Amino acid sequence: MASGRNWNWFHRMGSPRWFYExxxxxxxxxxxxxxxxxxxxxxxxxAFAPQDAKQGNSFRIIYLxxxxxxxxxxxxxxxxxxxxxxLIWKMKLSYMVMKSAAPIGAALTFIALFTGAVWGKPxxxxxxxWDARITSMLILLFLYLGVLALQYAFHSQETGNKASAILAxxxxxxxxxxxxxxDWWYTLHQPATIKFTSAPxxxxxxxxxxxxxxxxMYSFYALALILHTRTEILRRERKAGWVRxxxxxxxxxxxxx
Amino acid sequence: MIASSQGFxxxxxxxxxxxxxxRGEVASPLIFFVxxxxxxxxxxxxxxxxxxxxxxGMIWVMALLATLLSTESLFASDYQDGSxxxxxxxxxxxxLPVLGKILAHxxxxxxPLTMVSPLIGLMLSLPAAGLMPMMASLALGTACLSLxxxxxxxxxxxLRKGGLLLSVLVIxxxxxxxxxxxxxxxxxxxxxNWLGPLAVLGAMLSAAAALCPLAIAGALRLVSNN
Numbered sequence: 347m348a349s350g351r352n353w354n355w356f357h358r359m360g361s362p363r364w365f366y367e368x369x370x371x372x373x374x375x376x377x378x379x380x381x382x383x384x385x386x387x388x389x390x391x392x393a394f395a396p397q398d399a400k401q402g403n404s405f406r407i408i409y410l411x412x413x414x415x416x417x418x419x420x421x422x423x424x425x426x427x428x429x430x431x432x433l434i435w436k437m438k439l440s441y442m443v444m445k446s447a448a449p450i451g452a453a454l455t456f457i458a459l460f461t462g463a464v465w466g467k468p469x470x471x472x473x474x475x476w477d478a479r480i481t482s483m484l485i486l487l488f489l490y491l492g493v494l495a496l497q498y499a500f501h502s503q504e505t506g507n508k509a510s511a512i513l514a515x516x517x518x519x520x521x522x523x524x525x526x527x528x529d530w531w532y533t534l535h536q537p538a539t540i541k542f543t544s545a546p547x548x549x550x551x552x553x554x555x556x557x558x559x560x561x562x563m564y565s566f567y568a569l570a571l572i573l574h575t576r577t578e579i580l581r582r583e584r585k586a587g588w589v590r591x592x593x594x595x596x597x598x599x600x601x602x603x
Numbered sequence: 604m605i606a607s608s609q610g611f612x613x614x615x616x617x618x619x620x621x622x623x624x625x626r627g628e629v630a631s632p633l634i635f636f637v638x639x640x641x642x643x644x645x646x647x648x649x650x651x652x653x654x655x656x657x658x659x660g661m662i663w664v665m666a667l668l669a670t671l672l673s674t675e676s677l678f679a680s681d682y683q684d685g686s687x688x689x690x691x692x693x694x695x696x697x698x699l700p701v702l703g704k705i706l707a708h709x710x711x712x713x714x715p716l717t718m719v720s721p722l723i724g725l726m727l728s729l730p731a732a733g734l735m736p737m738m739a740s741l742a743l744g745t746a747c748l749s750l751x752x753x754x755x756x757x758x759x760x761x762l763r764k765g766g767l768l769l770s771v772l773v774i775x776x777x778x779x780x781x782x783x784x785x786x787x788x789x790x791x792x793x794x795x796n797w798l799g800p801l802a803v804l805g806a807m808l809s810a811a812a813a814l815c816p817l818a819i820a821g822a823l824r825l826v827s828n829n
Contacts, residue, residue: 433821481782488775495771499762508825509758513772516754516818519810523779 360437362579363588369572380569383562391555398552404468409556411461413563414454418486419521421451421567425493426518429511439575441507442582444514445497446574450567452490459483482523489517503582610695611703618707632673633715639665640723651728658729659788662737663744663781665723666716670745671777673712674752675769677704678760678823687760691827698816701823705753705816713745729788736791736801743804744784750811751776757822780807 358364391409398405425447432440462480463473474480493510500506548556583589622629643661644654681687690700720741721734729737755773759765787800 481778485775485778488771492772492775495768496758499759499765499768505761505825505828509822512818512822512825513754513758516776516815520775520779 360435360439362439362442362583363586365439366576366579369576373569373572376565376569376572380562380565383558383565387555387559387562391559395552395555396549401469404465405552407461407465408552409559411458411465412556413560414458414461415483416560417563417567418451418455418458418483420564421447421454422486422490422514422521423518424571425451425490426514429507429514433508433511438582439579441504441511442578443571443575444511445507446571446578448490448494448497448510450570450574452487452494454567455483455487455490459487482520485520489514489520493517608699610693610700614690614700614703615707618704619710622707622711628676629711630715632669632712633719635672636665636669636716637719637723639668640726643727654728655730658724658727659733659737659792660785662720662723662727662729663741663785663788666720666741666745667748667777667781669716670712670748670752671770671773673708674749674756674773675766677708677753677756679756682760682827687823688827691824697820697823701753701816701819702812705749705819708753709746709749713749714742716745717741730792732794733788733792736788736797739801740784740787740804743801743808744780747780747804747808747811748777750808750815751780754815754818754822757819757826760823761826780804783807 387409392406395406397403425444428440428444428447431437432444459480462483466475467473493514496510496513497506500509580589580592640662643657647657648654678687681690691697693700717738720737723729724734724737752769752773754776755769758772759769762768783800783803787797787804790800791797
């Protein structure tokens with residue numbers, strides 16, 4: 347298939363070994379970036395951003411709540427797209443990424459719901475309310491858990507992967523509903539503050555640390571996903587020569603035969 | 604040349620015939636629906652006013668659970684006796700016979716539920732304004748539930764203890780349907796426009812009818828190679 351454009355780069359990316367070795371080089375930088383951004387964002391937001399006029403200091407949980415929610419939604423798309431790529435191009439690596447994305451996304455959704463509940467108590471007077479955004483985020487959590495459960499239900503790894511990919515794609519319909527739910531239904535949860543087409547309805551002094559935290563969370567997600575996927579690669583390819591070499595090299599000198 | 608409609612009509616007829624021969628089995632979801640609706644006045648309150656408040660949502664929940672119970676067996680018997688494999692190697696475009704099977708399933712579970720719902724509504728003191736919207740929303744909604752449930756059934760057909768996993772997979776997909784279904788009935792009871800939520804249900808049904816057979820076909824091919 348060398349006519350026209352060369353797709354070798356795409357197919358090369360499907361090699362678990364290539365992925366393992368390349369991300370191994372990126373990891374130190376990714377650690378530094380993630381920890382740095384997280385530190386800056388959290389300290390700036392939690393300590394230095396100005397107090398909110400109505401909510402006082404309790405609004406500061408936004409610096410965890412909003413980035414976690416963003417990533418929970420984005421992570422589902424990533425999981426579904428990885429599943430789609432795996433189904434279409436039958437790429438093992440893509441399935442491994444999808445499998446790794448599921449627990450991370452589920453955890454982030456849980457964090458979003460939990461921090462939201464903690465925030466809701468002082469501001470709305472209740473931990474939980476069945477409004478559109480919160481309910482659809484809960485549905486998202488269940489979708490993640492379903493994809494996770496299906497992975498492990500089958501004896502054959504490959505069947506489990508493909509079944510999860512199909513399920514993930516079927517559940518993708520929910521994401522635009524969550525995103526738009528606060529605009530379509532006027533409910534308790536506030537409408538979108540960050541818009542693509544107009545200025546955010548938040549003071550810049552509060553908004554800038556939020557942006558930093560969102561970028562930090564994306565970086566954290568990338569880090570977590572890469573670490574998970576690397577472990578998954580090692581587990582699945584454990585019989586391959588390069589993994590055995592890696593394991594042997596990692597053993598201390600006395601144990602080597 | 605085999606017409607593309609032959610697969611659809613053929614499997615529709617086959618499944619209706621099979622359901623007719625297993626009348627007792629097929630009537631179970633309906634009996635379940637009626638039995639469970641007796642539990643509500645017994646367990647919560649026989650007071651008419653309170654029942655009227657709960658009725659729209661509770662009837663929808665019970666209809667959903669009855670449909671969920673019946674979707675387990677959608678592909679199970681075909682998988683066990685090998686006729687699913689025959690379906691897969693037949694020269695039909697797989698989504699069409701699948702759609703026929705699901706339509707047959709709806710005709711023997713969802714449609715009876717819809718027909719019986721006014722009776723249940725009367726038993727649970729559903730206000731009169733809600734009876735027609737209840738039937739309409741259940742008619743569209745149970746069709747949607749059959750389609751979505753079939754996706755889960757196809758994914759779990761080869762598993763031995765697939766029933767519980769099926770529920771875990773399918774209930775999150777069911778949630779938007781029940782939200783809009785009971786919203787339609789509640790809106791009618793409150794005197795608001797109930798055609799809005801009904802239209803959303805119709806949209807969900809159209810999308811499900813177009814897309815679910817494709818997902819189901821993919822899932823069936825997948826689990827048969829197992």
